[in-house]
Structures are given as structure tokens and as C-alpha cells.
Amino acid sequence: MNNSMNAPKILPWIARKAGISDELALKLWRRALSEAEFLCGKAEGSNYWGLAVERFLAIVEDEVGGTPEYTLSPAPRLSWMWHHQSRMSLLSMMAAQNTYRYWQNTWQSMAAQKKIAA
Template identity: 55%
Template sequence: MNTPKILPWVARKAGITDDHATKLWKRAVREAATIAGCSEGPAFHKLSVERFLDNVEAAAFGTVRHGYSNTPARLSWFWRHQGRMAIFGLMAAENAARFWQNTWNDTVTGMLVQKRSNGR
């Protein structure tokens, strides 16, 4: 599996070298393959990126500090936040489709009931 293009940016933000980040990426891919039991698919890719960010945070813990506080920088929140934001559009589309389907079913059912009551 190729290294992600965002790897140098993550390394700079975490204060580690690109070589160290590449090693952490390879480790994350091995861990994700062990956990997922496969080395392909969206679940594997998501897990490998999450493991990578967790490994980077563990490696950078204590080395990167915000200027306004004494807490270490965390990178995984950004990945998880983007995942949540990506789901919002899908949830809206699913809700719209469900609303359309329910409305259509109610309309057809109402027409059938009306047709049966007029026919008797």
C-alpha cells in the first residue's frame, strides 16, 4: 500500500521526520491488516489511517505543544471530524429518499383505499 500524500504534512504538524512518519505508516498498515483480517477495502483503509494518526500522536506526545496551552497537539480529531462531515450528506440523501418512499407509499395506499370504497 502506498503512503498517503498527506503524510509529510502530518509529520510536520507532529514534529517528526518524514522517515519516522513512513515507518509509522507501515506499522499502521500491518496493525490494520491484523485487526481487519484483510488488506483491502474501505474499512481497512479507514482503520489504517486511524492507526497511523494514533501512532503519530503517541510518537509526538510531549514534543508538540500549542503556543497558547501546555497540551500536546492532537491530529486524529481532524480525521474523525472529516469522517463525520462526510456522512452528513449521505444521511441527508437517505432521509430524503425515505421521506419520498413513505410519501409515495401513503399516496398509493390512500388511492387504493379510496378506489375500494368507491367501488362498493
């Protein structure tokens, strides 16, 4: 399977923001896919795709000098934004899991008390 065909739709936007050509962005995307596959041991799954995007953003930042000054307005590094979004998603998932466990434990203790009373 040719994973470069699945380049993110945001690739041209990142290229413009970084001041690089779409062709270079695609080349860097392919490099990120290769590195992610090497690190994950396979070219599939959410860990692989997440790592591919992380590597791509880091490679782009290295390519433009690694500073946020490549845009007219000061902005945080793209990789920082990606990490932050990933952390926030993880925290939301953890909160949902904790809520589920709380209600499950409450339900089980109520059911156990009902059995004892019966």
C-alpha cells in the first residue's frame, strides 16, 4: 500500500505556513511515514498515524529552522499544538473511562445490597 497517497489534507496548508513547496512537504511526509513505520514496526493503526503526523511536523519545523518566526504572526510550533491536542483527547478519554468505572462500581454495589436485602 502506498501511504503517501493518504497524505493529510492539511499538508498544503502546513507547507504554505512553513514557506516550503507542496512537493517538499510531500517528500517530508513520505520521510515521516518511513520513520513512523520503523519506530512502530508496522504501517497501520492509530499509533502509527499519530507518530507519522508528529514526525512530519517536527521534520517541517527542522526544515525551516525550527523557529516559529517563519510566519508573520508569532504562533506556537505546530508540533506543540499537535501534542497538546493529543493530550487533551487523552484526558477526555480518561475522564470518560473514570466516569464509566464510577457508575459501574455504584451499580454493582447497589445490586449487591439489593441481593443482601432480599
